[in-house]
Amino acid sequence: MTTNGKREAVDGRATRWDGHKARRRAEVIDAAIAAIEEHGVEVSVRQVADRLQLPRPVVYRHFEGRADLDEQIRRRILRSLLTQLMPTLDPNGTVHDAVAKAVGAYVGWVADHPNLHRFLSDSAPQPDSALTSARNRIGGRLADLFTVGLTRFGIDPAPARPMAFGIVALADGVVNSWRADSSSTLTSEQVEAMLTESVLALFEGNARSLGVPLARDTIVSELLTRTETAALVDR
Structure with missing residues (x-):
């Protein structure tokens, strides 16, 4: 495989991961909104993670912190x-x-x-x-x-x-x-x-x-x- 070919393969994988990350972020925000609707504003990240059956660190991985998550929810x-x-x-x-x-x-x-x-x-x-x-x-x-x-x-x-x-x-x-x-x-x-x-x-x-x-x-x-x-x- 040529150097250009290798670069194209790596770029393709990166693009696929970008799509996955965007979908995961959207799923987290959707879950957070559903939790707020159901339980009120004092919703924890653990409650959001539990709705998605994910470990809490996975939720944080897609945001810069709780403040960023809250802003994206807003x-x-x-x-x-x-x-x-x-x-x-x-x-x-x-x-x-x-x-x-x-x-x-x-x-x-x-x-x-x-x-x-x-x-x-x-x-x-x-x-x-x-x-x-x-x-x-x-x-x-x-x-x-x-x-x-x-x-x-x-x-x-x-x-x-x-x-x-x-x-x-x-x-x-x-x-x-x-x-x-x-x-x-x-x-x-x-x-x-x-x-x-x-x-x-x-x-x-x-x-x-x-x-x-x-x-x-x-x-x-x-x-x-x-x-x-x-x-x-x-x-």
Whole structure:
């Protein structure tokens, strides 16, 4: 076998091992999430290893330590949440419908996965953490939508970003407080209704202060069409 042939054989084996390692990492993360869902956030690596029938050192072999494992778990949880939430940030129907759909997706996910939400909430967000990245992605999407709307009305879009991230912070604050209060008797439906009304009030108040004719029963697509039409007439 030539030197090149030997190198190709070694590289091929390395590639196969890379695939195996990636699958094993995914299996560990899946097992950890299942354990958190079932037992709560205080899950040990031994519990994860037992679910996979593996020695504990094998679990650690695929991560840099417990902090790295926890961060990868958070990334997977947030990916699942964003898969459900991001499509709702493309507004359809009335303003009320659009807000209610997005709020409902978030509160519904939290209600269905209380332990996963607590696992996320118990972590202190760092500038480069998965949690910070997810919030930035959601806030950024809202900011883009608000920027488009304000620009089409000929209004300085500078308020778009703080408005968007203010809504994200409001939603986080309401839901986190609800889930942290073990004595709360509020149902997910009540929290969803309260948060929807709060976000709508912010929309209406900010729109009024900026001179945007927006109400909760405004159909989003018609609002944008009217805006574009008005801009053409003014030219």
